[in-house]
Amino acid sequence: MAKGVNLKELSHRLNLSQTTVSRALNGYPEVSAETRRRVAEMADQLGYAPNSQARRLATGRSMAIGHVIPRSIHEMMNPIFLEFIAGAGETYSKHGYDMMLSVVDDAYEEDAYRQIASRKKADGVIVHGPANDERRHLLLKKLNLPFVVHGRIPGAETETSWIDMNNRRAFERATNLLLDLGHTRIALLNGLEHMDFAHRRRRGFEDALAARGLSPDPALLRSADMTEPYGCENALAMLGGDNPPTAFLVSSMISAIGVARGIGQMGLKTGKDVSIITHDDALSFLPNSGEVPIFTCTRSSVRYAGQKAAELLLAMITDPASEPASLHMDAELIIGQSTGPAPARESQNIAAEN
Amino acid sequence: MAKGVNLKELSHRLNLSQTTVSRALNGYPEVSAETRRRVAEMADQLGYAPNSQARRLATGRSMAIGHVIPRSIHEMMNPIFLEFIAGAGETYSKHGYDMMLSVVDDAYEEDAYRQIASRKKADGVIVHGPANDERRHLLLKKLNLPFVVHGRIPGAETETSWIDMNNRRAFERATNLLLDLGHTRIALLNGLEHMDFAHRRRRGFEDALAARGLSPDPALLRSADMTEPYGCENALAMLGGDNPPTAFLVSSMISAIGVARGIGQMGLKTGKDVSIITHDDALSFLPNSGEVPIFTCTRSSVRYAGQKAAELLLAMITDPASEPASLHMDAELIIGQSTGPAPARESQNIAAEN
DNA sequence: GGACGCTTTCAAAGCGTTTTGGAAAAATAT
DNA sequence: ATATTTTTCCAAAACGCTTTGAAAGCGTCC
Secondary structure: OOOOOOHHHHHHHHOOOHHHHHHHHOOOOOOOHHHHHHHHHHHHHHOOOOOHHHHHHHHOOOOEEEEEEEOOOOOOOOHHHHHHHHHHHHHHHHOOOEEEEEEEOHHHHHHHHHHHHHOOOOOEEEEEOOEOOOOHHHHHHHHOOOEEEEOOOOOOOOOOEEEEEOHHHHHHHHHHHHHHOOOOOEEEEEOOOOEHHHHHHHHHHHHHHHHOOOOOOHHHEEEOOOOHHHHHHHHHHHHHOOOOOOEEEEOOHHHHHHHHHHHHHOOOOEOOOEEEEEEEOOOOOOOOOOOOOOOEEEEOOHHHHHHHHHHHHHHHHHOOOOOOOEEEEOOEEEOOOOOOOOOOOOOOOOOOOO | OOOOOOHHHHHHHHOOOHHHHHHHHOOOOOOOHHHHHHHHHHHHHHOOOOOHHHHHHHHOOOOEEEEEEEOOOOOOOOHHHHHHHHHHHHHHHHOOOEEEEEEEOHHHHHHHHHHHHHOOOOOEEEEEOOEOOOOHHHHHHHHOOOEEEEOOOOOOOOOOEEEEEOHHHHHHHHHHHHHHOOOOOEEEEEOOOOEHHHHHHHHHHHHHHHHOOOOOOHHHEEEOOOOHHHHHHHHHHHHHOOOOOOEEEEOOHHHHHHHHHHHHHOOOOEOOOEEEEEEEOOOOOOOOOOOOOOOEEEEOOHHHHHHHHHHHHHHHHHOOOOOOOEEEEOOEEEOOOOOOOOOOOOOOOOOOOO
């Protein structure tokens, strides 16, 4: 309704001191029920809302969480990231925090963190997409800026707070499923393997193979940005080769869709001639959740991860003395239409079947 | 380096007043070159960075742009949105602005705008995904909060600042291309038509048909959230019907991929048996840009739109007296592999061919 | 009837900037 | 040598809130 009413004006109208009004509004105990009521009423009537800059200056807390994202679009700056953000944003709103996004040139990423710390732009940050040679956590520790990692930083698992899915285990289980179905020539279309999550997925894949005495064929391993054409092109190339795979393990639904397209173009049938298992981040615009999902998948809600990461961070900010905490989530393995038994070709030597 | 140096401390070390130091750092003219140099040097050495909250309070400008996004995921909260955000974010960083994202329950959307205004959380906002019965602009005008619309608000085109692509014309041209190729049974898989952009696309489609004396078959019109299954399911349903379409006009690459999948499942070939034209927002993880793109498309970079919208808004904030401005962009019509002449079936009456 | 405790209120001092209104110093003009 | 302008700097007042430290009011206990 009314505009520009500040605390001074409001307290003046009430014949009260700013102190009392402030206390009344912020729920401090040392103010009588009657005054509190009066204050609330008048505040409502005049449409008073505290200026956030002033409050932030006075309290020394910025009530904002920073997310810095490098401008170049790699693995991270993709729909998965958005879904995570959405989840985190919900939590922030619920707790009265703001979300601050900084899109910066790659070269200025470190600078962005420094500024957040020195100019007090945020009370904490979320670190996205940790790489194998991650260093951001060192900087953040130095800056004394609370943070939570989405993913894990190799070698720093115990000294940082993070939330991650069990990537290794998910891909191990997926690979086992394919092996159980009789597939032995399995292609892995992974994300960029300098990223921690992709690295772990690779390990899960290899571990599962190794457990059955198999080792991956380098000709069937790929690592790249998870686009749709990436899936299609590699499916075409591999299926057109002399010793084609009978199954694909894919790191992202988007690429899996590409693989399916490639399979179709070769005149083959997904789930019959060639199997696909993909990881499914439960993105809202790529639902894979029918009664029988299109893709057999390992599924883990990245939106949920966002919510939890935010909660973790907020708790850290509230209690700075708290120990690093972490949340390790297991992905569900969900059977869909894209997998089936390995086609019986020139009987490959699958001896160790039980 | 050093931490917690504030202006007082810094000026003390320099034997200068806060005024002078502030002026030197902010590039005001009334300070000698020599002092400016000294100040800069010491500031650098002590790692001084002005506290943003304090600065904001003093200047009365929050140096932030707000984006409020309702929590429910409709047309908007999708990768297209992210790409727009990325574009806008680049511009903000370049100009020293922060981006503030608010993810709120749908019921609190209006509240979010009110808070941004009353608590001075942002100097302006971007309005995303205007609907046919849009009302947010009225609220924002009342709140006196500068804003730029991504898209157009029907009926308020001249009194608001906006940036949009020419949706109607893009779909008109796309439809004409199909008509020129001999297609007359064209399906339209549109976005949610209570959104302005979808509504315009529909009009472009209908106008093109009407110009050739044709009218759309209601059985071939769909409007929904632009997911992948949406494309596939409708392709299957329509192609399985008695009078199937020979071409699909689709509002999003994601759904177009679904359509292609459906076509494949029917044992048909995209670009030969059935044509597809889609709108392509130039999303980074869905490249459609090979020498001959997979999909014939109308293309318009939504990231660029984000940059421009941000520039527009920043200009409005700098000069509040400025008139509403707008940017109307035409989409490119790009020929890819997904279109071809209409298959000669039981010779439909295509008389008006020239 | 004074000391004590409890509740309720307040004046004033921050928080860390920018900005206003001068003033001292230096340069230029008369 | 004095008057006038220009350059360079400063002390203090915002900005709008929270918080500290103190005091007023009031009932109660010896």
